[in-house]
Amino acid sequence: MQSRPFALSLALFAGLTASSAFAQDSMTPEARDAFRAEVRAYLLEHPEVLVEAMDVLQARQEAAAAEKEKTIVADNHEAIFNDGTSWVGGNPEGDVTVVEFLDYRCGYCRKAWQEVDELVQTDGNIRFVMKEFPILGEQSVISSRFAIAVQQLHGPEAYATTHDALISLRADATPESLERLAGDLGYDWEELKAKMDAPEVTAVIEANHALAQKLEITGTPTFVVDGTMVRGYVPLDGMRQIIASERAKSEG
Structure with a gap:
């Protein structure tokens, strides 16, 4: 079974990939490769950024879940x-x-x-x-x-x-x-x-x-x-x- 941090990392990676997809579509192949290499190098040099981002993502997911439950309770009061x-x-x-x-x-x-x-x-x-x-x-x-x-x-x-x-x-x-x-x-x-x-x-x-x-x-x-x-x-x-x-x- 995948751990929660690993699952959050996958979700974060998917989000980063989706958000940069549009920008990468307008790049030349050379520029795209350079961009990806720069991102990879930065994350390897600063892995704490991933941890911080995972914490933010988890907090947002928990807030969304709590809001959903609040709505369900109100609807069935x-x-x-x-x-x-x-x-x-x-x-x-x-x-x-x-x-x-x-x-x-x-x-x-x-x-x-x-x-x-x-x-x-x-x-x-x-x-x-x-x-x-x-x-x-x-x-x-x-x-x-x-x-x-x-x-x-x-x-x-x-x-x-x-x-x-x-x-x-x-x-x-x-x-x-x-x-x-x-x-x-x-x-x-x-x-x-x-x-x-x-x-x-x-x-x-x-x-x-x-x-x-x-x-x-x-x-x-x-x-x-x-x-x-x-x-x-x-x-x-x-x-x-x-x-x-x-x-x-x-x-x-």
Whole structure:
């Protein structure tokens, strides 16, 4: 696999070649050869120019990517932040909204779980939204169906408790283990099992997958923090910095 610096060098070289093509077309063969030799000699003598140019190119690419993601988030704002089906916790009137796309079988979702909870609890002014996004196989799907069914049958507080139980579940997620979990949590398993296969549960999962496709989300956890996409696990201190940055933007 090509390294990123090598790929950037190729892109830079292509840009230099394209930008000088018109000028070279008007040169004699001798002048063109001399021009190319001069450019080559200069770059060999001053290779730091390539490094500087690569840094500029990378910064421009990252800025373009960030602007694209900002546009995608704006275009899908209501579906991300106010879909009417996702669980909402934290401070409902918070000045920053954090949305998490999660999969219960994802190791990094499990790693982020308690840190995100600490972030929300200690900050006190974060509106937190969780979106069920099962992508790691049948155990992920059955876990999400279980959680969504609990929310639809028993409400948001029951969902929060169930989420914590599922994200910390040590056993495989199977009908048998979920039946035991339902009993531990005080739910009627037969009622819950029927609800798990209901169209309204399927609709939530399908809507989240369709939204994730629009947002180009392919892994978990993925966060949307107001207008910023955060792809992958970020330690607690990093998340706090992102929150502070979003607040600074709104104040500015």
